[in-house]
Amino acid sequence: MPKPIRDGKGPRHVAIIMDGNGRWATQRGRPRLFGHHAGAKRVREIVEACPDAGVKYLTIFAFxxxxxxxxxTEVAGLMSLFRRYIQKEARALHAENVQVRFIGDRVKLDKKLIILMDELEALTSGCTGVNLTIAINYGGRDEVARATQRLAQDVAAGKLSPDDVNEETLPKYLDTCVLPDPDLVIRTSGEARISNFLLWQSAYAEYEFVDTLWPDFSAEEFCSLVGSYGQRERRYGGVKA
Known part of the structure; x- marks a missing residue:
């Protein structure tokens, strides 16, 4: 099994599309929400694996x-799960020096959930370990549309010149403006599509599509994928001299 790369060649930022919770539950004759609860427990193991794997930033696609x-029923159950997860894990995440951020459009979310999200971000704002970003009510196209709207408002207000709008300007308006772009994107469950996740940010990311259903995705498999990344040659459109 490839070992994590700690010499600067490994991925600094890993993003994960956590897919397969429902199928995992169905295979066991249980309701889909049973799988989502199992998947939530898996998050902790992957977060804890990040420091030894040399991963500083972890972004997960939750909703x-x-x-x-x-x-x-499933949507209500997921929202309840998010609230319970934050309440249960807040102190542990802070104690483990994990800084938590949420990305996505919060307008449609339950007010109690929004308050919990705000409180967790504030609680962990000074943490300097792993940066955990959780995408809730997130879509890549929606994010770009919201960012473009804010950018257009600044242009209309005279805060930004139209001539200054370029591919370096727009990222400053994205939900991920304080994060580096992901180096590696992993999708579990055997599906080979990106599902509207970090469309702008993943322009040069490496992708890994694995058959493992998310509740079965182990820290060992995570570290193996991180190690494999370090063996790839990345040219960003250029050629090797």
Missing amino acids: STENWKRTQ
């Missing part, structure tokens, strides 16, 4: 803008 199309 997309498209997930509202699921049954009302």
